[in-house]
Amino acid sequence: MTTENTPASPFRCGTVAIVGRPNVGKSTLLNHILGLKLSITSRKAQTTRHRLLGIHTTDDTQYLFVDTPGFQQKHVNALNRSLNKTVTQVLAEVDVVLFVIEPMHLGEADRLVLNMLPRNKPVLLVVNKADLMGDKGNLLPLIQDFDLEFPFTAIVPVSAKKNLYLDELLQAVRQHLPEQEAIYGEDELTDKNERFLAAELLREKAFRFLGDEVPYSIAVEIEKFEMEGNLRRIHAAFIVDKESQKPMLIGKGGAKLKQISTEARQDMENLFGGKVWLETWVKVKGGWADDERALKSLGY
Numbered sequence: 426m427t428t429e430n431t432p433a434s435p436f437r438c439g440t441v442a443i444v445g446r447p448n449v450g451k452s453t454l455l456n457h458i459l460g461l462k463l464s465i466t467s468r469k470a471q472t473t474r475h476r477l478l479g480i481h482t483t484d485d486t487q488y489l490f491v492d493t494p495g496f497q498q499k500h501v502n503a504l505n506r507s508l509n510k511t512v513t514q515v516l517a518e519v520d521v522v523l524f525v526i527e528p529m530h531l532g533e534a535d536r537l538v539l540n541m542l543p544r545n546k547p548v549l550l551v552v553n554k555a556d557l558m559g560d561k562g563n564l565l566p567l568i569q570d571f572d573l574e575f576p577f578t579a580i581v582p583v584s585a586k587k588n589l590y591l592d593e594l595l596q597a598v599r600q601h602l603p604e605q606e607a608i609y610g611e612d613e614l615t616d617k618n619e620r621f622l623a624a625e626l627l628r629e630k631a632f633r634f635l636g637d638e639v640p641y642s643i644a645v646e647i648e649k650f651e652m653e654g655n656l657r658r659i660h661a662a663f664i665v666d667k668e669s670q671k672p673m674l675i676g677k678g679g680a681k682l683k684q685i686s687t688e689a690r691q692d693m694e695n696l697f698g699g700k701v702w703l704e705t706w707v708k709v710k711g712g713w714a715d716d717e718r719a720l721k722s723l724g725y
């Protein structure tokens with residue numbers, strides 16, 4: 426795996442978590458690091474303790490990006506408590522943490538995430554959306570304020586969307602990964618199964634197309650996932666907390682649900698590399714976000 430002319434640098438492999446308040450660009454960053462080639466491999470024995478979102482392998486490094494279930498600040502219920510606990514646990518166990526901020530909109534929500542960062546391991550401050558920073562001088566004091574509040578290992582400006590400085594970021598991460606052989610094969614990009622990814626894509630679209638309030642109490646249940654040749658037949662239910670949330674998700678004449686489903690289906694087809702037949706509907710399960718047992722049955 427090493428090139429012929431350069432002395433072999435030791436191979437490094439380790440886990441990386443990406444955290445930050447909603448909308449700072451975490452998903453974009455991960456997708457662009459993975460080169461938008463997120464592909465699926467069959468479910469296999471996990472070699473890391475956490476769910477992997479993606480694997481990026483270069484000549485000398487394997488980066489294992491782990492999932493940190495969305496840190497939620499608005500509503501306090503069983504779901505949020507369970508999610509926030511998971512975030513802290515994951516952060517305590519990974520090799521490197523990337524704390525992503527958007528410098529134009531630094532605020533209380535970022536600070537809440539900052540307070541959860543582990544102090545005993547490398548945390549890199551990733552200043553995303555560098556392409557939008559007009560006069561950088563104005564932002565420096567804000568970033569420096571943050572730097573004073575936490576002993577960041579490095580500050581790396583990037584633009585996830587424009588693919589700027591992503592190599593620099595990966596180099597900075599590499600230095601903090603343990604020297605060890607690759608855990609996964611080079612061509613394996615994620616070990617999540619398609620069923621899970623289908624649910625995530627639907628949930629992501631619901632978040633995108635709905636306002637702020639409803640999505641936090643939406644879950645997705647894949648009721649059926651069948652292969653017919655290269656066609657995937659997927660039946661999915663959105664689970665909402667209250668009857669009143671149902672029309673918001675369905676929209677006038679079903680328009681909203683159709684929009685969400687069409688976009689999710691297109692993403693699934695790109696991701697899975699084959700046609701998808703998708704049927705979606707909305708179910709009300711009262712108080713699901715408050716019910717620990719219901720959460721377990723939905724996989725939280």
Ligand SMILES: Nc1nc2c(ncn2[C@@H]2O[C@H](COP(=O)(O)OP(=O)(O)OP(=O)(O)O)[C@@H](O)[C@H]2O)c(=O)[nH]1
Binds near residue numbers: 448450452556583
């Ligand atoms: N201009 C610019 N926009 C970006 C950049 N990175 C991400 N965005 C945009 O920021 C928005 C949010 O990006 P996401 O990747 O969904 O953010 P996220 O942090 O994963 O959001 P949550 O899933 O809500 O936690 C999208 O509209 C992106 O296109 C960047 O480098 N520059």
